[in-house]
Amino acid sequence: MAGHDHSHGGAACEGASQTGPGNSSTAGRSGGHAHGGHAHGGHGGHIHAPKNFGPAFGIGIVLNTGFVVVEAAYGYLSNSMSLVADAGHNLSDVLGLAAAWIAAILVRRQASARFTYGYRGSSILAALFNAVFLLIAMGAVIWEALVRLVHPEPVVGTIVMVVAAIGILVNGVTAWLFASGAKGDINIRGAFLHMMADAAVSAGVVVAGLVIQLTGLAWLDPAVSLAIAGLVVWATWGLLRDSVAMSLDAVPPEISPEAVTGFLRDRPGVIDLHDLHIWPMSTTSVALTVHLVIAEDHPGNGFLAETAEGLRTRFGIGHATLQIEAAGGPACRLAAACAA
Secondary structure, three states: OOOEEEOOOOOOOOEEEEEEOOEEEEEEEOOEEEEOOOEEEOOOOOOOOOOOOHHHHHHHHHHHHHHHHHHHHHHHHHOOHHHHHHHHHHHHHHHHHHHHHHHHHHHOOOOOOOOOOOOOOHHHHHHHHHHHHHHHHHHHHHHHHHHHHHOOOOOOHHHHHHHHHHHHHHHHHHHHHHHHHOOOOHHHHHHHHHHHHHHHHHHHHHHHHHHHHHHOOOOHHHHHHHHHHHHHHHHHHHHHHHHHHHHOOOOOOOOOHHHHHHHHHOOOOEEEEEEEEEEEOOOOOEEEEEEEEEOOOOOOHHHHHHHHHHHHHHHOOOEEEEEEEEOOOOOOHHHHHHHO
């Protein structure tokens, strides 16, 4: 099969020697591996195509944009910091939904000569943007709430309750639109978590409005704002951690590198392996490259197909590139570098 380049983070060195069926070559490229004469197993590559959530994004953005306008206006009229805080949170969610939607569209674009994996990594960037932007927005909310705690102001509890109740409906419906994709895609999970957090926050604001209406305790409004911000920061931390790890090409947490190594070493004819890399290409697809040292000649396409299928079904690795090297052939410089 014709060779092509796979450039990915974490390469130990620049050159590679490879032996394929009727082919022996050495190639090098700065910042990656130039794989000439290697075989590519398991193309068709992803465990599943990302589901199209375009309608969900469109509906969610329209609903939340309208609600942000209503909530901010009534928050100002009722002098409610908790409503204004939640409006700011919802505005950040609108921007987050827009970023996630753009990423979901880019993920489906075809690869090019420059972007050989297409734009799959944009979904990771969108998840990271979502997390960072939301934390910044909550920092502003916390500051204003602390000021209001020191200088509490009267709040119209009835307006707070009515507007927040509308928020429960808007955010609940939007979260439901993303529920089916929350487990398999961190980009969709970010949208889902934001909407669920908003629904819970709105419920808290309703309770605060009721208590303020009954007791006249104005300090409860900024106190609820602080609780809202704390809940959002807590819910966002995991998203931030996972998206940062993905952006740094970390092995996905559900995949054990040791288990993958054991599986590959147990394949017929494999006596050694090196330069194993596992990384997320997007929020829904995982890639692997590895050099396999084979005792005899090239094992054939059947070996490659079976190995790639095993990686796909056992570990969820849908894009596997397997480079075959014959034992006793030219030494691979990557093997020495990886062992150092």
